[in-house]
Amino acid sequence: MIDLKYLQNxxxxxxxxxxxxGVDAQTLEKLKTLFAELKEANAALEAAKAEQNSxxxxxxxxxxxxxDIAELKAKVDANKEAMVPLQEKAREAEAALYExxxxxxxxxxxxxxxxxxxxxxxxxxxxxxxxAFDFEPLEHWALAEKNGWIDFERGVKLAKSRFSVLRGxxxxxxxxxxNFFLDTNREKGFEELCVPFMNNAQMLQGTGxxxxxxxxxxxxxxxxxxxxxxxEVPLTNLYNDEILKESVLPVLMTxxxxxFRKEAGSAGRDTRGMIRQHQFDKVEMVAIAHPERxxxxxxxxxxxxxxxxxxxxxxxxxxxxxxxxxxxxxxKTIDLEVWLPGQNKYREISSISxxxxxxxRRAKIRFKDGKKNRLVHTLNGSALAVGRTLIAIxxxxxxxxxxxxxxxxxxxxx
RNA sequence: AGACAGGUGGCCGAGUGGUCGAAGGCGCACGACUGGAACUCGUGUAGGGUUAAUAGCCCUCGAGGGUUCGAAUCCCUUCCUGUCUGCCA
Numbered sequence: 001m002i003d004l005k006y007l008q009n010x011x012x013x014x015x016x017x018x019x020x021x022g023v024d025a026q027t028l029e030k031l032k033t034l035f036a037e038l039k040e041a042n043a044a045l046e047a048a049k050a051e052q053n054s055x056x057x058x059x060x061x062x063x064x065x066x067x068d069i070a071e072l073k074a075k076v077d078a079n080k081e082a083m084v085p086l087q088e089k090a091r092e093a094e095a096a097l098y099e100x101x102x103x104x105x106x107x108x109x110x111x112x113x114x115x116x117x118x119x120x121x122x123x124x125x126x127x128x129x130x131x132a133f134d135f136e137p138l139e140h141w142a143l144a145e146k147n148g149w150i151d152f153e154r155g156v157k158l159a160k161s162r163f164s165v166l167r168g169x170x171x172x173x174x175x176x177x178x179n180f181f182l183d184t185n186r187e188k189g190f191e192e193l194c195v196p197f198m199n200n201a202q203m204l205q206g207t208g209x210x211x212x213x214x215x216x217x218x219x220x221x222x223x224x225x226x227x228x229x230x231x232e233v234p235l236t237n238l239y240n241d242e243i244l245k246e247s248v249l250p251v252l253m254t255x256x257x258x259x260f261r262k263e264a265g266s267a268g269r270d271t272r273g274m275i276r277q278h279q280f281d282k283v284e285m286v287a288i289a290h291p292e293r294x295x296x297x298x299x300x301x302x303x304x305x306x307x308x309x310x311x312x313x314x315x316x317x318x319x320x321x322x323x324x325x326x327x328x329x330x331x332k333t334i335d336l337e338v339w340l341p342g343q344n345k346y347r348e349i350s351s352i353s354x355x356x357x358x359x360x361r362r363a364k365i366r367f368k369d370g371k372k373n374r375l376v377h378t379l380n381g382s383a384l385a386v387g388r389t390l391i392a393i394x395x396x397x398x399x400x401x402x403x404x405x406x407x408x409x410x411x412x413x414x
Numbered sequence: 415a416g417a418c419a420g421g422u423g424g425c426c427g428a429g430u431g432g433u434c435g436a437a438g439g440c441g442c443a444c445g446a447c448u449g450g451a452a453c454u455c456g457u458g459u460a461g462g463g464u465u466a467a468u469a470g471c472c473c474u475c476g477a478g479g480g481u482u483c484g485a486a487u488c489c490c491u492u493c494c495u496g497u498c499u500g501c502c503a
Contacts, residue, residue: 043464046472053472056484060432069483076483224493243461364462371468373461 001361002104004035017107020114020323031100038093045086052079102205103212106358108323109332115322121335122322127306128315130339135400139342140391141273144170146402149394150274162263162271162278170390173406174281176413177386178256181283181308185383188304190254190285195234197257198225203237206363208329208355218260218278227260231284232380237363239288244367244376250297251288254383256281274387275347281386287379288365291357294377298354302334305350305383312407314392315339317346331356338388342395349388352381 007014011032015025055076062069113122144150149170155163166174186192201224204210209217209229218227228234235253244251259282270276285304289297302318309316321333330353337346357375360366366373397405406414 039464042472046464049473050471052483057432059483063432073483080483 001101001358002107003357003361004031004101007032008035014107017110018105020108020112021105021326022324023104027100027104031097031104034093034097034100038090038097041086041090041093045083045090048079048083048086052076052083055079102362105326105328106208106331106355108326108330109354109356112326112332113320113322116324117322118325120322121325122320124318124320124334126315126317127310128313130315130341131396133341137341137395137398138402139273140340140394142342143394143398143402143404144274147404159278162276164274164277166390172414173393173410174386174390176410177384177389178281178283179413180410181383181386182254182256184308184311185254185283185285185304188252188300190252193235193238193253193255195231195238195255195257197228197260198223199228199233199237200224201226203233203240203363206237206240207233207359208362209233212328216262218262228257229261230259230380231255231257231282232286235284235286236288236359236365236378236380239363239365241364242366243373244288244365246290246367246369249288249290249367249376250293252297253286253288254283255286256283256386258282274391277387280388282382283384283386285352285379285381285383289377289379290367291374291377294354294356294379297377298332298334298352298379301352301379301381301383302336305336305352305381308383309336309338309349311409312389312393314389314396316349327351327353329353329355329358331358336384338392340392340395342398347388347392349392350382350384352379354379 002014002018007028011028015028018028019025055072059069059072059076062072113120115121138146141150141152144152147169148167151165151167155165158165182192198220201210204217204226209226217229220226234257235255238253239251258279260279262278263276274280285301287294287297287301306316306318316336316338319335319337321330321335326333333351333353335348336350336352338349339345340347355378357377359378360375363378365376365378367376393407394404397407399405
């Protein structure tokens, strides 16, 4: 959630920032009004409560002293009745405020480039040259079929469309990648965690998936549980509603989880193959950082993900997202796009974001800064999306006969 | 899943209708003592909101609702923990 006090005191500036993310000034105007209304309603209610409390204290005193309480009782009853509409008003004001506030995306950093969509993203650098093929490289689904690696049909039979089954070498390669990623992240100082794959609504709200993006999530029937769309949710919320010691920052965490997404908004895109599935494996990095040092942590995370791709010999480029392409919670995001020679395209394989204090405010993650509590910064990034790495290896390491080499660094894991 | 017992501050633990945001202890922080430390003594030590304010006021004793002038204390719902039973890897 954005800082409502900041919005109140710097409306023009805040409004300009959120325009980059396509939030119109009218919505913000409304939010500002709702915030002021809540404050007003609370002030009125609290004054009445203070009155009530002090009279109640007197009441006890009178009784002890054996004084007559009839008059006081009448006053206190009247005040109590007068409080009912105030109570109602405050409650309504709060509900109205949060309905709007929780749906407002994070402020982008000032450095974020202007732009509408992915076409306006800015390439920062390319790493490794794509390999020159002396034959026509195949797309991963063709290679999958040749090698018997991915069983799309039976995945659909078991669940529904956009589920698949990895078989034999592919399944082993998937597992090797997970281990390779986790080991690498651990060597960089990330603690490895194994977390629940279902989280409750409060956690999903903490990281920003709820209430606005409920349709993208798989919900467990009759339970307050959702399948996680990314390990960002459990890892970030590990410290939900906690106050950390400053000395433990930055907290660096990594974990492997499957991720579950309904992907309601992406119908029709990437229907072929394994790019966009309802379930996929991912190794995630999450950092809880001191607000003054989150930029360093961010750079480190980007470098780590890039280094992993380099170690695998996969050509990629580093792209900074423009305002229009930034996710809901992110203040700044850098994507790593891996080269897919079969598709002749760079495709997203990792997305690293600094959410500043946006998630921390929602999830109430703070640290002790001297005597005061301050919100931390939270960061997350894939290192890496496993299925897409598998695809990238298939397409980049293919031979003319359709066979696939195993990258050197993975051999000890196979 | 069923039965019973519980959920109080960083931890332990008292508190069964008013003077309780909460005794006492431990821990922690600072200070005194010391060459330095231990011991001892003193002081301090929850979170959120409002506010210029670490002043005042409001809210929070798992969560939500109710009774009452007044609730940590009484009632209801719910979640969680423990023990036993069942089930299971």
